[in-house]
Amino acid sequence: MIKQIYFQSGQAVQQGQILIQLNTDVEQAQLGRLQAKLKQAEMAYHRTKLLIDSHAISRAEMDTALADRDMTRAEIQQLQASIKQKTIRAPFSGVMGIRQVHQGQYLEAGTGIANLVDFRQILANFTLDEQLASRLKIGQSVQLKIDAFPEKSFTAVLKPGMYAKLDIQESERPSLVVPETAITYTAYGNTVFLAKQDHNKLIVQRVAVVLVSSVEGIDYLSSSTVQGRSAVTLRMQLNRDSTQALTEVMAKVNQVRYKLPEQAFDPVIERSSGESTDVAYIGFSSEQLSLAELTDYLSRVVEPMLSTIDGVAKVQTYGSQRLAMRIWLDTDRLASRGVTAADVANAIRQNNYQAAPGQVKGELVVSNVNVSTDLTSIQDFKNLVIRNDAQNLIRLQDVATVELGAASTETSASMDGSLRSVLIPVVTIPLSMLGALGLMLLCGFSINLLTLLAMVLAIGLVVDDAIVVVENVHRHIEEGASPVAAALIGAREVAGPVIAMTITLAAVLPLLYQLPQKELAPNEDQASVLAAIKAPQHANLNYAEHFNQKLDEIFWTFPETSTTWIINGTDGPASSFGGTTLSTWSERVHSADEIQQQLQAKVGDVEGSSIFVFQNPALPGSTGGLPLQMVLRSAQDYSTIYQAMQNIKQKARESGLFVVVDSDLDFNNPVIRIEVDRAKANSLGIRMQDIGEALATLVGENYINRFSMQGRAYDVIPQSINTQRLTAQALTRQFIRTDQGTLIPLSTVAIPAAGVSLGQALSFLEQAASELPTGFSYDWQADARQYVQEVNIYTQIGLVTLIGLISLDRRAAILKAAQIRLRPILMTTAAMVFGLIPLLFATGAGAHSRFGLGLVIVCVCWLVNTIKTFTLAVYKSYNRLTNRRKNHDVEWAEQPACCCLSFCV
Template sequence: MKFTDIFIQRPVLATVVSILIFMVGLKSIFNLDLRQYPKVENTVVTVLTTYPGASAQLMQGFITQPIQTSVSSAEGIDYINSSSSQGVSKIEIHLKLNFNSTTAFGDISAKVNAVRAQLPKDANDPVITKTTGSTLAALYISYSSEKMSGPQIYDLLARVVQPKMQSVSGVASADILGGNPFAMRIWLNPEKMAALGVTADEVGSALRANSYLSAAGQLKGQYTITNISAATDLHSEQEFKDLVVKQIKGKLIRMRDVSEVELGSQSYSSSVTFNGNKGVFIGIQPVPSANPLTVVKNIREVIPQIEKDLPPSLKQLIVYDSTEFISASINDVIKTLVEATIIVIVVIFLFLGSLRSVSIPIVTIPLSLVGVCSLMMALGYSINLLTLLAMVLAIGLVVDDAIVVVENIQRHIEEGKSPLDSALIGAREIAMPVITMTITLGAVYAPIGLMGGLTGALFKEFALTLAASVVVSGVVALTLSPMMCSKILIHEANDKGFAKWIDKKFSQLQKKYESLLHSVLQTKPVVVLFGSVVLVSVFFLFLLTPKELAPKEDQGFLAIFSTAPQYANVRYLERYTKEIDNILQKYNERAANFNVNGMGSENAAFSGLIFKPWGDRKRTAMKLQEIIQKDLNQIAGVKSFIFSMPDLPTGASGMPVQFVLKTTDDYRFLYSVMEDLKAKARKSGLFIVVDSDLSFESPQLNIKIDKNKATEMGITMQAIGNSLATMLSGAYTNLYNMNGRSYQVIPQLKDVNRSNPEELNKTYIRNSSGNLVPLSNFVTYQVTSEPSSLNQFQQLNSATLSAVMMPTQTTTTGLNYLKAEAEKLMPRGMSYDFSGDSRTEQQEGNALLGTFAFALIVIFLVLAAQFESFRDPLVIMFSVPMAICGALIPLNIGLATINIYTEIGLITLIGLITKHGILMVEFANELQHKDKLDLETAIQKAASVRLRPILMTTAAMVLGVIPLIIASGAGASSRYNIGIVIASGLTIGTLFTLFVVPTMYTLLSKKKS
């Protein structure tokens, strides 16, 4: 007695087992997180050091270099890139995927602190921050007012709004963008200073000496303590105006006499606009472990409460919500899930022709999909786009085993046996093939579960969810389905009705197949030759098919990065981003747009174009990208590039193609090679836009000091440096308190007084004798063109070529072209590397090829163990190249590309197509053993008998993925790619398998005793 007999003879037991599977799974659903992707930790640790007024060369040599040398030995680092610009050193340490960021952050912080003493004493302390996930915030909220200034809005947000948002569960940071905090601005007047005999150095000294934060301590008596507060600092604009700078011959020179004092902004080098109007943004960034959907939901609940505390003139508006794409994608997948279920039910009915027969496989769908949720919860998985996609594919898989069971039992009933006897006999016959198919399909995903890198991190949950659902369906097919067959199925006595019509058509098809198979088996060499051609063609099809990391998705958002000439300031930039606004506003698909001027540097801007919902527009973001780029190319004053954000959670920023040249040579030599590479890339026709981050167009005023003459005049280099820094750098001298918060005090010349080198001639330096000496007496000026930023990659001088591919080209094609051209151009000592998404693509490379090969080996070994033979698994495996060839054909003609979704589809095909071979070979072996048939007769009969379940399971799977192929809206591209591979591969592969497997069986299999 086989174990299946127990469940047929004890129907209550079979029912209870299934109910328990369903109930435990149902309870687990409500405990599963809902998110876009499985948890993936991409962390960047940034070390930002400012030294206002310092040149890029000084920043690189004295700040960037010692810090990055120190931190480079920290564990878990993938790569380091740095930029040194005027007054700013920025080092980005990119950690390896899923490396413990807390450990790395502590290690990096310790190494930065170890070299703090080596940095210039006037440089500000390095600020170390950690960013995990996308550089784009999950939610942006705009604040604008016709009555309030930027600093006033910023101050209100910092005092009222930011603390409330940062207290929301799951929020890592609520960053204020676009506005600047208040600062006490001391606008120096060089003419008044010269007339009154005051130097910039003396102004700075007066500020430091007379606005001093003191900690006076306490008075302690025998029984009492009295705290002391000494008013040694300044608190108001008037107090700063009245500050005595100097006393000359009994006359007090006050700050208002030599400068204009105002409560202004800490910086005037950035601004934000939303739909053309100025405002201030708050960007909400969730903590890495939090669910962004939950975080954004919680923030949205807090926003109405915050609005009550805002003045009437301040308008609050949600600008961008990244979770709209996530929610839309998940809703579309759920819709696809329902559509696939309906299609599979219809397909089963059309093949079986009886509602009684259909009801049995249908039951396995909810039992398997709900039941697998308990395993997902136990493994710590979530409901995300990939696990939902696994469930869509599982619909066609989980009915397979039940279909095979029902078809086999129904066959025995039609032969005249009672339903109970048919169930007992049919379940015994089919138990081993069902177990074999279940184990095989589960085993095919084991290699994915062992994969590393981004693909492994993303698709581990997909693979194990799909495998677990198949295992659950196998359990249901061997416990509940035979019992239901014994109770529900009956022998149809009459020759009328839809079921009989279906049986008649299948009998006709079966006879035609038997005749065709008999003919094919007479021409075995032709079949072998055909199979060999298919096998070889798979290799060439794979080489010739376009490749990329992931298909392009319409995320409802496009980013625009604009750069003005390196001499341009934010006012120049605002003029041209206004033109970008005008271009974007003419598109009907636009919902809103914004600009962040002064993003990263004063001559760069980041703009965002937010589209209407997917159902409210006809053109996709990908179609509009090229059209908008042509419009942006017409703006003469800036270079603007439009691109989509990464389609996978890589944590990368910037354009899709980022190709790095690095060398030990100087930047001018590197620049010449990069210019040649850019020229070739532009001529190739592969890219919409091409640019690099290295150019010699930033004007730099070099002040040459005649040190001998300065010494003769009694002037020190320190006095010169201090005076220039006070007037020009914009560095703060100290802090002052206003309403319980600290703000910077910044002395500086107004823009009008530092617009050209001649203005510096009004500067006076006090010599050792106490006399004022004009700066022009001992300096000369020379203007040169230098890079605005000195960049390094892995501690080598570097230049990065950034590009956006043409819509018809893939990033892999672009990167391969750049690699080939760089090899021709690079001299000795220069090499190339990759950054951003391009680096992820190169690292992932053909990792799935190895996984594919591993999956084949695992399947072969599993089958060998089950069949106790190495020949039979080899026969079954001949079906694999048939399916892979069928899948690669539509990819090769441009219907899709080879990417991580199609590669996962190819691996899935291995398990799907081998099920057909298992059904035929296992039954043929049984016929040889029981009925003493010869090899050829056995395989012909086995193929004929198993034709119906093979076609049924194929049709259920192929038609079940049709909703994936015709999908539209959010996340449609990924669903389409995996759907087209499975549909084409399984359809073509099944047609070939029906003839190739029987032929190979007659050639390779041994006679079974």
């Protein structure tokens, strides 16, 4: 039997660390008996030794005493070894998997406890097409990509019996690794906090922030707290090893787990990459099932099926209502029968108990012992005896309504030329692309929009180089050289300039980051427009559904709307998220940008909530939310920060630069503060714990324990009916039991106080933040953080390509005279410009990116090459002529012809 468990799921452990201690009570008792027996055998041996010296006993008796002592010692050593084996230690260092056993469970030989993963070495099985098997050899090194670690590339060695299948995964965009690790703490239901409303939650948040702040590779971290839940999010640096960070966070959370409140669930640690945007939404509805029953069906049947589809990383159900046994307590019936909410909670805990007695081991058969100590149906809960009076039994159905319902009702969702000259570039293109694909595979890149764009630009550069070589070879043939000799001489002459041109591309990359920052990436028309809705903090689900219905009606005023959906309660009842899917580009007149602007203007007239309309980010890795997010940092209290934040918000609204101005720190949530007369409560024998637990049971939706139904476990949640907890006065009518056993209303020792209600763009905000008092600093989040760090990705590609073109054959033009290099320069420039002109007139999805790229390359490339053709040779010739005049070594016959020809063309 397991006596103690010393690890948690996901915990990093060291070799030799104790994982599980099995029960050794029987062995310890046997050890004590044997130690006493050994002491007696030692005494007997010493007596016989004295007697043998005096010849009082025989030698055989002496040998028997010695054998008894040695046998007892051997039994003790054997028992000690058995006890040592019941202390299970980690055989090597690694990370524990999901724990499969619990305290008190009986184990048999071979029972799995948990998986221990050693990340130092990974063995993987692979399959390979038989036609390709001959290319592999035992001991050959290969590069592997593993689905579990998509951001890492592994170097492996082939072993006998193992085969490899290597392929390039195709996706829309490259897998930018911007890992996030979130530590989510959930309180024991929505506990009611007395006097200091958020005391426990702030403790959790601060502890979590302090413990993870020392993890290496953190870009920034943020924390949030709502009623009953706190979360800390770590944003890791680009391409940081998120697996290592996850291990470090797990270890640090385990170090301070004991500091969390006793009612807290174990913190949940999750890891996600920057590409966490949902790619598909599927709506489910039923006329026969309730929302809670439909949610249960989706979790049992649909989610497992979708999760097994290749390429699906995560399946999440929005607007779900988890099934639970809801016990709606009637405080009037409780009081009439002399029962309190605490009595009901204790009765459920004591009589709905999931036991695991163990096994009965016979001579030949092992039988499991199952005892029905738990409740499994609605009728079982209704018949539960709360109290046994002398005259009658008080059952749960006498004081409450029992039903299968939703565990929480805070979320919902709704959804409605010459062949020879052409042949050379044609041959070079696939050859260069095969090499590029091989290099991409080796480096772990996938085929996506950016890599395909890089291929197009690479093809252009390959064609340019091919034109230069072909033109130079053709010139030598025209001068009388044989084709073979012309090919050798022509290739040898331009080999250096072609290689220098390629090196130029890499050499200028550091200079690119000195350019003014403009944007991360232009918006793409992804045929969808999203909306974030924020209601007042005091709003509940009914409030959100009422006002969000108006947003759905506005969606359908646009003829381009195909489907709409709204998810209520995404981050508490006051937060919602929705959107509309547009028809295809060919079936609509307006772009997503135009619809977004019109939609934002219409939702501005919706009263009762703040709505922000936006589109999905063009590139992965965005943190989500509003694109411009400023973070105020200060060591002062929240009230001072709130006042400073309100000043900046007011200035931002008055500037007219912003459509939506919002903040995530709100002190306008109404609070019912209950003041307890401690002296009177003590005189009546009422403890503060009794008051807190009674209110938590009646108001907080706290789960008591779980019950089994159809092979799954569900929560048991008692709570007072809605009409008896609408006001502060209704709360004080709850009854509390004194030490003498009598019931008194809460209003006797506690009264409710009065309701409490505590109630371009970057340059402007920086100016406003500069006026903050001493002790404040600021930072940026979301797209604004990337804005101040990055250059438009497509502009980067365009400028790199442009640099390669405007420096094309520059050395050859200077040294070999402009009349020789004029034709290839014009040919390569014209080929690139005319090839990219279609980008300027692009329509449909992705037009913004293509237009920006084409505009940079076509306009600047044509302009720079035109100016260069007229001025470069003149300048270089004049510069060289000036230098030679100074040295009195002028050669007039060579240079004027060169500069004259270049200037006149």
